[in-house]
Amino acid sequence: MKLSTKGRYSLETMVYLATSKDLVSIRTISEATGISGGYLEQLMIPLRQAGLVVSQRGVQGGYAIARKKITCHDVLLASEGEFTPTPCKDCTQTTICKTYQIWALLENAVIDYSKNVYIEDLAGHLLEGQKGGGM
Amino acid sequence: MKISTRGRYGLRLLVDIAEQATEAPIALSAIAKRQNLSEKYLQQVALLLARGGVLTSVKGSGGGYSLAKRPEEILMYNVLDLLEGNIAFEEEPPANETAVQQVIRHHFYRAVDRNVRTAFGELNLADVMKADWFSYEI
Numbered sequence: 590m591k592l593s594t595k596g597r598y599s600l601e602t603m604v605y606l607a608t609s610k611d612l613v614s615i616r617t618i619s620e621a622t623g624i625s626g627g628y629l630e631q632l633m634i635p636l637r638q639a640g641l642v643v644s645q646r647g648v649q650g651g652y653a654i655a656r657k658k659i660t661c662h663d664v665l666l667a668s669e670g671e672f673t674p675t676p677c678k679d680c681t682q683t684t685i686c687k688t689y690q691i692w693a694l695l696e697n698a699v700i701d702y703s704k705n706v707y708i709e710d711l712a713g714h715l716l717e718g719q720k721g722g723g724m
Numbered sequence: 725m726k727i728s729t730r731g732r733y734g735l736r737l738l739v740d741i742a743e744q745a746t747e748a749p750i751a752l753s754a755i756a757k758r759q760n761l762s763e764k765y766l767q768q769v770a771l772l773l774a775r776g777g778v779l780t781s782v783k784g785s786g787g788g789y790s791l792a793k794r795p796e797e798i799l800m801y802n803v804l805d806l807l808e809g810n811i812a813f814e815e816e817p818p819a820n821e822t823a824v825q826q827v828i829r830h831h832f833y834r835a836v837d838r839n840v841r842t843a844f845g846e847l848n849l850a851d852v853m854k855a856d857w858f859s860y861e862i
């Protein structure tokens with residue numbers, strides 16, 4: 590089980606966006622996160638489609654977080670797709686399969702937790718750290 | 725987030741061996757047949773579980789694999805960690821870790837990992853072998 594780079598970068602992008610009320614340019618996001626501009630543009634596509642970011646074109650353009658109460662699960666769902674356990678090929682026994690149930694336990698532990706962590710709270714920690722000058 | 729084929733096959737291999745409820749080694753060919761999985765692939769996964777101290781390999785005719793410990797002593801968290809090659813979200817931070825990465829690592833990845841450990845608790849192979857294990861209290 591691995592969280593993909595795409596998922597990790599999407600979380601980083603969202604947390605950074607949540608620290609600003611204004612539109613943020615790709616260049617600024619790139620400087621803060623170390624993610625290349627080209628890759629950021631790619632990451633934004635599913636995030637925008639899922640209604641998690643809004644964008645504006647033009648000189649003053651950029652991206653902003655779309656709303657409050659976005660969870661880490663929302664972001665990972667948009668960037669990585671549904672994370673449900675993968676049944677073995679052609680399996681119709683997932684409800685009674687011992688091994689499937691173990692994977693379900695693992696994934697539920699991840700999913701349930703991710704649904705309770707808000708991007709804005711992570712952004713709050715980030716701003717706090719910057720205020721303290723420690724980071 | 726995806727579970728690897730190695731993880732899924734490895735777990736089926738382990739549960740199959742436990743289901744035979746015998747201390748005699750189980751031939752991989754028999755498991756391959758029962759589980760309809762490639763024996764060649766099972767060999768790699770069995771080796772991984774043997775290296776991790778979950779299975780014992782017996783060579784020669786009548787050889788195969790058996791559990792290295794009692795099912796009660798085989799913790800499922802450790803098995804998944806072994807099969808998936810680390811199931812933790814938190815990774816070793818890079819030298820140039822950004823402030824954003826550090827916040828997510830401390831307040832999300834580390835916390836998710838803790839939640840997964842709590843969910844698995846002491847769940848072991850013997851629990852899993854019980855028919856009603858998934859009503860297991862967590």
